[in-house]
Amino acid sequence: MSDHGTESGRGATPKTRWAALRTRGSRVRALIRKELRQLFRDPKTKRVIFVSPIIQLVLFGYAVNTDVRNVPTALVDHDRSALSRALVDAFTASSYFRIVTTSDDPSALRRSLDRGDAVVGLHIPPGFSADTRAGRVGRIQVLLDGGNSNTATVAQGYAQRIVQQFALEQAATAGAVPPGRVDLRARAWFNPSLESRVYNVPAVCGVIVLLMSLLLTAMGVVREREMGTLDQLLVSPLAPGELMLGKTIPVAAVAMAQLAIVVAVALLWFDIPLRGSAILLLAASALFILAGLSVGLWISTVSRTQQEAFLTMFLFILPAIILSGFLYPVDTMPELFQHLTMANPLRHYLEIVRGLFLKGSAAADLVEQLAILGAMAIVGLSTASWRFRRMLA
Numbered sequence: 001m002s003d004h005g006t007e008s009g010r011g012a013t014p015k016t017r018w019a020a021l022r023t024r025g026s027r028v029r030a031l032i033r034k035e036l037r038q039l040f041r042d043p044k045t046k047r048v049i050f051v052s053p054i055i056q057l058v059l060f061g062y063a064v065n066t067d068v069r070n071v072p073t074a075l076v077d078h079d080r081s082a083l084s085r086a087l088v089d090a091f092t093a094s095s096y097f098r099i100v101t102t103s104d105d106p107s108a109l110r111r112s113l114d115r116g117d118a119v120v121g122l123h124i125p126p127g128f129s130a131d132t133r134a135g136r137v138g139r140i141q142v143l144l145d146g147g148n149s150n151t152a153t154v155a156q157g158y159a160q161r162i163v164q165q166f167a168l169e170q171a172a173t174a175g176a177v178p179p180g181r182v183d184l185r186a187r188a189w190f191n192p193s194l195e196s197r198v199y200n201v202p203a204v205c206g207v208i209v210l211l212m213s214l215l216l217t218a219m220g221v222v223r224e225r226e227m228g229t230l231d232q233l234l235v236s237p238l239a240p241g242e243l244m245l246g247k248t249i250p251v252a253a254v255a256m257a258q259l260a261i262v263v264a265v266a267l268l269w270f271d272i273p274l275r276g277s278a279i280l281l282l283a284a285s286a287l288f289i290l291a292g293l294s295v296g297l298w299i300s301t302v303s304r305t306q307q308e309a310f311l312t313m314f315l316f317i318l319p320a321i322i323l324s325g326f327l328y329p330v331d332t333m334p335e336l337f338q339h340l341t342m343a344n345p346l347r348h349y350l351e352i353v354r355g356l357f358l359k360g361s362a363a364a365d366l367v368e369q370l371a372i373l374g375a376m377a378i379v380g381l382s383t384a385s386w387r388f389r390r391m392l393a
Contacts, residue, residue: 024242031246039216039250049216053208053258057265060204064327066196068154070098074109074118077102081129083170087140090166091122096158109143119145120155132170190358201270202357203326205262206349209255209285210292210320214313216251217296222309244388248293255289256282266357276356280363284352287373291345294380301387320346345376 039045073091077084091097100118101108109121121143132138142159144152191198263281266272274281295316303309321327323337324346330338341347348369355361363370 028242028245028249031243032250035220035246035250036253039254049212049254049258050261053212053262054265056208057201057204057262058269060207061197061201061266061270064196064200064204066150066154066200068151068158069095071096071120071151071155072100072118073097073120073122074112075099075102075122075124076104076106076109077124078104078106078126079124079128083129083132083138084124087124087163087166088122090162091159094158094162096155096162097122113143113145116145119148119151120159138167197270198272198358199354200326201266201272202353203324203350205259205266206288206324206346206353207321207326208262209259209289210346210349211317212258213251213255213289213292214296214299214317216254217248217293218299218303218309218313219306220251221247221297221300222303222306225304226306244297244385248297251293251296252286252289255292256285259285259289272357274357275360276362280366281353281356284349284356284366284370284373287370287377288345288349288352290377291373291380294377294384295345297384297388298380301384301390320344323347324350326350342372345373348372348376 039049075088077088088099092099097120101112103109106123109118109123112118113121121141123141123143125139125141128138128140140163142156144156146152263274267274296313299309299312299316303312323330323333323341323344325341326346330341330347333341352361352366352369352373355366359365
């Protein structure tokens with residue numbers, strides 16, 4: 001690297017400093033143009049940058065779905081009364097349960113669950129109608145396949161709510177409870193239809209942007225080293241700081257373009273509402289991208305080959321997704337892991353994105369997350385810049 005001390009020394013005049021600053025700016029702009037041409041020259045890279053995020057968003061939007069609908073249900077109705085048929089109708093009319101098999105043998109429920117033909121087994125014993133109309137407790141049995149704990153838990157809650165509502169309606173009809181005495185009306189405040197897509201798709205935007213920021217930064221620098229072009233840059237007039245800026249600014253611009261693409265897909269294709277400020281989303285995304293670029297730059301300083309950089313990036317991205325609240329709520333994690341999530345930039349960005357999309361949060365509601373992301377960006381870039389300079393030294 002050439003010595004730039006004469007360009008910005010203490011004895012330089014303001015005119016000389018301004019000329020040196022313009023010279024450095026022109027060198028950085030030239031490197032940025034070179035990086036952008038290199039990114040867009042390869043058709044594979046263009047597909048990775050612009051097509052891959054859309055494919056990932058569509059796949060995640062449809063595949064990552066925790067909604068429980070039309071759960072396969074096996075039925076054994078030994079009562080065979082009008083009341084038992086009304087109860088079965090209440091289950092099927094809810095769209096949560098779908099009767100796939102009926103039998104008179106109670107052991108058929110167990111066989112259906114064992115074979116995986118059904119997830120829920122509903123058994124109505126004889127005397128259910130007589131007990132209910134006589135004022136006694138009418139008992140039914142619901143068996144659940146606990147192999148998928150999430151589906152089983154949600155299905156159990158739906159079944160309990162359906163039975164409680166059915167019992168209330170029957171009591172009101174019989175006169176045990178005057179009509180209108182109990183009127184339960186529930187409403188989901190930020191997601192009235194309770195669609196998991198509305199909750200997951202905004203978070204997918206953060207995962208995609210982080211993945212691409214890491215990939216383009218870490219792999220780009222290491223690829224230069226493998227091809228030998230990094231040595232050519234080292235003997236050029238570029239200073240280490242100028243080289244780092246030239247490597248990170250194009251990736252940041254590409255990441256912002258990707259963000260615009262995935263947000264447009266979320267709004268236009270998945271019809272996810274953006275209730276908050278688009279400017280606030282842009283500012284938060286800029287901080288998040290800077291934090292992600294610092295991690296990618298750090299990975300590039302500790303990796304010698306593209307394969308090593310890819311494996312290191314994988315070791316970071318997988319725990320980052322798990323500890324972000326994307327798949328599992330942070331509140332349900334052990335206390336130690338809840339503390340670890342505070343060092344994860346993806347966790348704070350997902351809180352911001354979900355707040356802006358679902359709740360219409362204002363900047364005052366997201367001050368803590370924005371401050372943490374800003375601190376991570378500053379500390380991360382400072383540390384990565386220090387390591388980058390040592391690598392080039």
